[in-house]
Amino acid sequence: MKTAKIKVERNFQIGRIDRRIYGSFIEHLGRAVYGGIYEPGHETADEDGFRRDVLELVKEIGVPAVRYPGGNFVSAYNWEDGVGPAAERPRRLELAWQSVEPNEVGTNEFMKWAGKAGAEVIMAVNLGTRGVDAARNLVEYCNHDSGSYYSDLRRSHGVKEPHRIRTWCLGNEMDGPWQMGHKTAEEYGRLACEAANAMRAVDPDIELVACGSSNHVIKTFGSWELAVLEECYDQVDYISLHTYYKNRAKDTANFLAKTLDMDRQISDVIALCDAAGAVKRSKKKINLSFDEWNVWYHSDSRKKGNWQAAPPILEDIYNVEDALAVGSMLITLLRHADRVKIACLAQLVNVIGAIMTETGGSAWRQTIFYPYMHASRYGRGRVLDAKITSEKYDCREYTDVPYLDAVVTEQEGELTVFALNRGEEELHLTCDIQGYGTYSVKEHITLYDTDRYASNTAACPNRVVPRRDGNAAVEDGCCHAVLKPLSWNVIRISAGTVKKYETR
Numbered sequence: 001m002k003t004a005k006i007k008v009e010r011n012f013q014i015g016r017i018d019r020r021i022y023g024s025f026i027e028h029l030g031r032a033v034y035g036g037i038y039e040p041g042h043e044t045a046d047e048d049g050f051r052r053d054v055l056e057l058v059k060e061i062g063v064p065a066v067r068y069p070g071g072n073f074v075s076a077y078n079w080e081d082g083v084g085p086a087a088e089r090p091r092r093l094e095l096a097w098q099s100v101e102p103n104e105v106g107t108n109e110f111m112k113w114a115g116k117a118g119a120e121v122i123m124a125v126n127l128g129t130r131g132v133d134a135a136r137n138l139v140e141y142c143n144h145d146s147g148s149y150y151s152d153l154r155r156s157h158g159v160k161e162p163h164r165i166r167t168w169c170l171g172n173e174m175d176g177p178w179q180m181g182h183k184t185a186e187e188y189g190r191l192a193c194e195a196a197n198a199m200r201a202v203d204p205d206i207e208l209v210a211c212g213s214s215n216h217v218i219k220t221f222g223s224w225e226l227a228v229l230e231e232c233y234d235q236v237d238y239i240s241l242h243t244y245y246k247n248r249a250k251d252t253a254n255f256l257a258k259t260l261d262m263d264r265q266i267s268d269v270i271a272l273c274d275a276a277g278a279v280k281r282s283k284k285k286i287n288l289s290f291d292e293w294n295v296w297y298h299s300d301s302r303k304k305g306n307w308q309a310a311p312p313i314l315e316d317i318y319n320v321e322d323a324l325a326v327g328s329m330l331i332t333l334l335r336h337a338d339r340v341k342i343a344c345l346a347q348l349v350n351v352i353g354a355i356m357t358e359t360g361g362s363a364w365r366q367t368i369f370y371p372y373m374h375a376s377r378y379g380r381g382r383v384l385d386a387k388i389t390s391e392k393y394d395c396r397e398y399t400d401v402p403y404l405d406a407v408v409t410e411q412e413g414e415l416t417v418f419a420l421n422r423g424e425e426e427l428h429l430t431c432d433i434q435g436y437g438t439y440s441v442k443e444h445i446t447l448y449d450t451d452r453y454a455s456n457t458a459a460c461p462n463r464v465v466p467r468r469d470g471n472a473a474v475e476d477g478c479c480h481a482v483l484k485p486l487s488w489n490v491i492r493i494s495a496g497t498v499k500k501y502e503t504r
């Protein structure tokens with residue numbers, strides 16, 4: 001059996017967890033909005049046309065924040081199209097995904113949905129085809145109380161109280177040639193700086209996210225961040241990162257090692273932010289918003305919407321190993337909780353989503369729903385500075401990959417160990433928690449399957465579900481557990497009755 005060790009000290013921590021690290025993302029893309037969160041006429045639809053079955057699943061996860069309305073969509077979006085009397089709203093050609101946008105759902109409807117879901121909204125502005133003016137007007141529409149053109153317009157639309165949106169994204173993936181209104185780093189940096197100044201002049205309390213590179217391998221990675229921050233370091237609070245992983249080669253060992261790259265991407269962006277700050281002799285630190293991350297490769301990403309409204313595109317059906325990869329991505333984000341303050345699983349419903357629906361039919365949890373829900377529910381509080389040692393393996397693209405990927409969080413005295421066994425054999429984990437006195441295991445949740453390609457479908461929505469069959473137990477100040485081959489594990493430890501460790 002392979003072995004791995006974790007040691008935690010209660011006085012040493014990486015950082016506090018910002019709840020927005022468990023954010024998600026809903027874009028006007030495919031069936032995310034229409035047929036996803038919104039479907040008047042559906043048997044579960046509420047008085048506003050929102051699907052209650054989907055809302056229940058979103059609440060089950062405990063999604064604290066949702067980025068909206070894009071994504072590539074936002075770069076050619078006129079926010080004014082989505083407010084005011086619904087019958088007067090235009091149907092527009094949606095250029096990024098070649099669909100038709102009916103504008104039945106816009107800012108106020110989405111804010112209402114997010115309120116019902118218990119999530120705050122991270123709003124993106126269009127810095128592709130539009131600019132400073134549209135951005136500052138949207139802030140005025142959303143956040144100003146009354147007595148000005150746009151705040152009174154909102155009130156005339158039936159929304160008396162301002163939305164008070166705290167976090168705003170200055171465009172989306174502006175480094176990508178696929179983006180409507182794509183810009184050079186200097187052009188974008190200048191625009192982000194001026195948009196930020198105008199938006200803050202309307203509401204000084206907002207926080208702003210500048211676009212970083214749209215992935216780690218794009219040629220301009222690094223030079224983009226430095227040039228953008230040269231222009232807008234003083235104006236912004238966060239820089240964005242995006243990444244999506246694939247496993248076309250069906251090489252599980254390599255796929256599950258991809259988070260080594262995610263870890264490197266985060267460290268690289270921290271280094272770039274700090275270098276930009278050093279050049280400016282700035283005391284301010286720019287934090288990270290990993291506002292798009294997921295597995296994405298099962299659907300054909302080149303398939304566009306064929307100028308239909310709500311076309312079924314980017315509907316990846318996730319399997320067990322995707323859930324393991326998502327768990328590892330969550331662990332990676334948490335290990336950088338001192339600098340990664342926002343992260344958004346892209347996306348939430350139907351489009352590369354944690355939740356799937358049939359239009360006119362049921363809603364169910366994809367495999368990736370579970371690690372996301374576990375982290376969001378049990379990974380609050382702070383991240384401890386755990387020392388982890390593990391046996392390692394080499395694979396196609398990576399060397400020295402630890403079999404164990406893990407992080408330990410603590411909230412109100414309760415410890416949670418999130419642990420992934422990347423290996424095809426059992427892994428014996430010892431977690432030294434000496435400093436925690438008479439602690440014991442509350443539960444050891446697992447997610448694994450003999451068929452790593454198993455997934456949940458409308459016909460079989462509970463084919464893959466977590467179990468409470470882990471054997472973790474505390475003995476002499478150490479938590480011992482045998483982690484099943486290719487398994488996601490959540491071990492919750494707190495003060496309480498001592499459960500004996502049994503090897504089998």
Ligand code: AHR
Pocket residue numbers: 027070071072073172173292346347
């Ligand atoms: O999440 C799907 C798409 O991926 C987003 O629209 C875009 O920002 C990214 O390329």
